[in-house]
Structures are given as C-alpha cells and as structure tokens.
Amino acid sequence: MKLNIFCGMLAMAVSPVLFGAEPAIYSIKIVEFDVRMLVETRGPGRANILLDLSAAQLETYIPGGSFGSETNTFLVRGKGRTVVVDTGFGGAIFSSMKELGVKPEDVDTVLLTHMHGDHIGGMAKDGKALFPKAKVLLAGKERAYWVDQQGNAGAKAALAPYSGRVETFEPPALSAGGIEILPGIRAAAAYGHTPGHTAFLVRDGGKELVIWGDLMHVQDVQFPLPSVSVTYDTDPKTAAASREEYLSYAARNKVLIGGMHLRYPAVGSVVSEKAGYRFVTE
Numbered sequence: 001m002k003l004n005i006f007c008g009m010l011a012m013a014v015s016p017v018l019f020g021a022e023p024a025i026y027s028i029k030i031v032e033f034d035v036r037m038l039v040e041t042r043g044p045g046r047a048n049i050l051l052d053l054s055a056a057q058l059e060t061y062i063p064g065g066s067f068g069s070e071t072n073t074f075l076v077r078g079k080g081r082t083v084v085v086d087t088g089f090g091g092a093i094f095s096s097m098k099e100l101g102v103k104p105e106d107v108d109t110v111l112l113t114h115m116h117g118d119h120i121g122g123m124a125k126d127g128k129a130l131f132p133k134a135k136v137l138l139a140g141k142e143r144a145y146w147v148d149q150q151g152n153a154g155a156k157a158a159l160a161p162y163s164g165r166v167e168t169f170e171p172p173a174l175s176a177g178g179i180e181i182l183p184g185i186r187a188a189a190a191y192g193h194t195p196g197h198t199a200f201l202v203r204d205g206g207k208e209l210v211i212w213g214d215l216m217h218v219q220d221v222q223f224p225l226p227s228v229s230v231t232y233d234t235d236p237k238t239a240a241a242s243r244e245e246y247l248s249y250a251a252r253n254k255v256l257i258g259g260m261h262l263r264y265p266a267v268g269s270v271v272s273e274k275a276g277y278r279f280v281t282e
C-alpha cells in the first residue's frame, strides 16, 4: 500500500518532460553523411516571446498557451569530417557524443549558426576549448557584431581559447546557393535572428538537410504563421523574411530542414499550405 502511494506521488511529481517521452538522439542519413540531432534541453516553452500575435491566434495554435520546446545541436559525420553544428549549453551534447563514441578531440570543426548563449555554451570552460582540436567557422558579420560591437563577454570567452583556429566567411544568400565551407556542407545567410545568423546545408547525392539554426522558436505558430517573429530576434522583420525564404525553399525543393528549437525529431520536411506551411516528420 505504502509503495503504491509512493509510486503515485512519484508519477505526479515527475513530468514526462523531465524524463523525456522522446529519446535524446535522432539519426538521419544524407547519403554519405551520418547526421545526429542531439537534444540539449527539453521543457515548456514561453508563449510571451511571440510578437504581434492576437489572443485568438494564440488560442488557435497553442491552446492554453503551453507548448513543448527544445534546444538542440547537430553532429555531422562524413566525407572525412566530424562536425558539430552549435554547442548548446555544453551539457547533454557531451553525454550524447560519448554515447555515440565520439570524443571532443575527434571533432575537427565547430560550425556556429550564431552566438547566442544556448549555441555557444559548449565552446569553452575555464578558459579551455572543449573541442581541443577543432577549428571554428562562423560568419564574419556575426563575430563582428557580438565580439567587436557588443563586446559580449560570453561570445569573447567562447572564441578566446580557439585563437588562431577561428575562421570567418561571409555567407551568400540562399538564392545564390550559399558557399561551400566544408566538403558537402554549404553556408547561407539567414539573417535577422542575429545580424550574421547562418544556415548550413548538408548535401550529398541529391539529398539535402538544411540546418537552419534559430529561424523558428515556436513551431506550432511559426509554420502556419511564418510572419510572426519572437522577442529574441535582433531584427524581427528580417527574421520573418528569412524564415519565409527558407520555408519556401524547403517546400519547393523537397529538402529536409532541421532546427535548434524544433521538437524531436526536429528534422522533417515542409509542405506549403493555402496559408503558411506544415512541418512533416517521420
């Protein structure tokens, strides 16, 4: 009897979010590339980050105002490379990599979509690089904004131990095809969330996955209403234009997209609707 009461209380106290009804790693092959989406954190999202959304719209897309949210990173292996795309908060990314048999020193390149704390948290600790052998690639515009213009302490600390191993590029527009920065991996501008926000296109044998970083934070709202931006966007208007550009590209070309704040599996295809889009996962 006592045990039953205890179990009942435990079931009430532990939300499925904490233990994760979904696993923490999702695998997908892009022909030669082995891609793993790694869940860094999972928990309730905040609806008050949405800009210009009416109460009626909110009730339509997020009844009751509660929805699940994640922070994710990606591990991409193939064509002789081991690449991490964003580093989360520096928590689960390392335990997930360990589970996959990948050591931090095996990572040869860290790609950064942008320099917000939930993407660069796993770069460094106590002044030491957590990916000791990796070079870091990011948009020059992004580094200039956070490090030079803002003098952001977190951004500076993330890059400092990689001194001499940080390379910047200027990502061309998606419509111009981006630029190849590693064999089979292209970078394209996805500005707005931050000034140098970048998407990475993993492409092989006619298959493509667009890792689009933070083009979207609240999928329940922003697929159907892509013009809605969030308070985290540096330039909400440009962020909305980029979101529409990538959604339309993904729907038209039938490529996969993957996002840092989409829910597990956080990878899927995009279908154009009469108004807005729909996200289809397997």
Ligand SMILES: [Zn+2]
Pocket (backbone or CB within 6 Å): 116, 118, 119, 214, 260, 261
């Ligand atoms: Zn983020």
